[in-house]
Amino acid sequence: MLNVVIFGAPGSGKGTQSELIIKEYGLDHISTGDVLRSEMKNETELGKIAKDYIEKGQLVPDELIVNMLAKVLDSKANSKGVIFDGFPRTIPQAEALKKMLNERGTDVSIMLNLQVDEDELIKRLLERGKVSGRSDDNLETIKSRLEVYHKQTAPLADFYVKEGKHVAIKGMGTIEEIFGRIKEAINAVK
Numbered sequence: 801m802l803n804v805v806i807f808g809a810p811g812s813g814k815g816t817q818s819e820l821i822i823k824e825y826g827l828d829h830i831s832t833g834d835v836l837r838s839e840m841k842n843e844t845e846l847g848k849i850a851k852d853y854i855e856k857g858q859l860v861p862d863e864l865i866v867n868m869l870a871k872v873l874d875s876k877a878n879s880k881g882v883i884f885d886g887f888p889r890t891i892p893q894a895e896a897l898k899k900m901l902n903e904r905g906t907d908v909s910i911m912l913n914l915q916v917d918e919d920e921l922i923k924r925l926l927e928r929g930k931v932s933g934r935s936d937d938n939l940e941t942i943k944s945r946l947e948v949y950h951k952q953t954a955p956l957a958d959f960y961v962k963e964g965k966h967v968a969i970k971g972m973g974t975i976e977e978i979f980g981r982i983k984e985a986i987n988a989v990k
């Protein structure tokens with residue numbers, strides 16, 4: 801299986817590049833943000849809990865996310881591989897993912913860490929907020945998402961450096977240019 805973790809700050813292009821990776825390599829896509837937004841839309845118990853965290857730009861507690869992820873992963877049992885978008889975001893989530901994949905006889909193949917300047921991240925998210933209707937794409941919440949990213953999520957890069965899976969990808973430039981860099985990195989481990 802080809803299992804790709806796509807990692808980076810809010811607005812770094814994880815969702816955009818995931819779509820291209822899926823088409824090129826025939827992978828399944830698991831975006832924890834998309835799953836949570838769908839739970840919110842359907843007003844499930846999880847959705848109601850997640851709403852408070854998401855609107856403040858904070859992380860949803862690990863236990864809820866890991867249980868949710870395990871269920872989604874079970875539905876992809878016959879997959880050629882999975883792209884994990886927005887997960888893991890903390891060390892306990894990374895450890896849980898490793899355990900879940902190992903139990904299924906597989907592991908993370910590569911972690912792509914998209915590097916984008918902070919002013920560009922804010923510009924992209926404010927632009928998207930005009931049309932997306934995402935309740936977390938406003939300046940106040942974007943600032944708190946970025947703070948949470950730096951404090952809680954960015955340190956996770958070291959976990960994958962130690963695993964020998966970390967590849968830094970320059971996330972500035974056109975979508976096609978960035979995808980070219982990603983393909984080069986994936987083809988080297990495939």
Ligand code: AP5
Pocket residue numbers: 808809810811812813814815816817832833834836853854857858859860861865885886887888889893924925927928936945971972973974975978
């Ligand atoms: P999530 O949905 O994962 O959001 P995020 O990490 O903040 O990332 P975004 O979706 O905003 O950005 P992206 O990197 O996917 O960029 P995109 O391709 O869209 O999470 C939302 C919330 O859910 C979290 O804050 C948290 O509360 C909760 N959550 C989710 N997962 C969790 C977890 N594992 N644990 C705990 N809580 C969790 O691009 C952004 C914009 O830029 C788009 O408009 C795009 O068109 C544009 N763009 C992309 N590439 C380029 C380019 N090269 N040039 C110009 N524009 C570009």
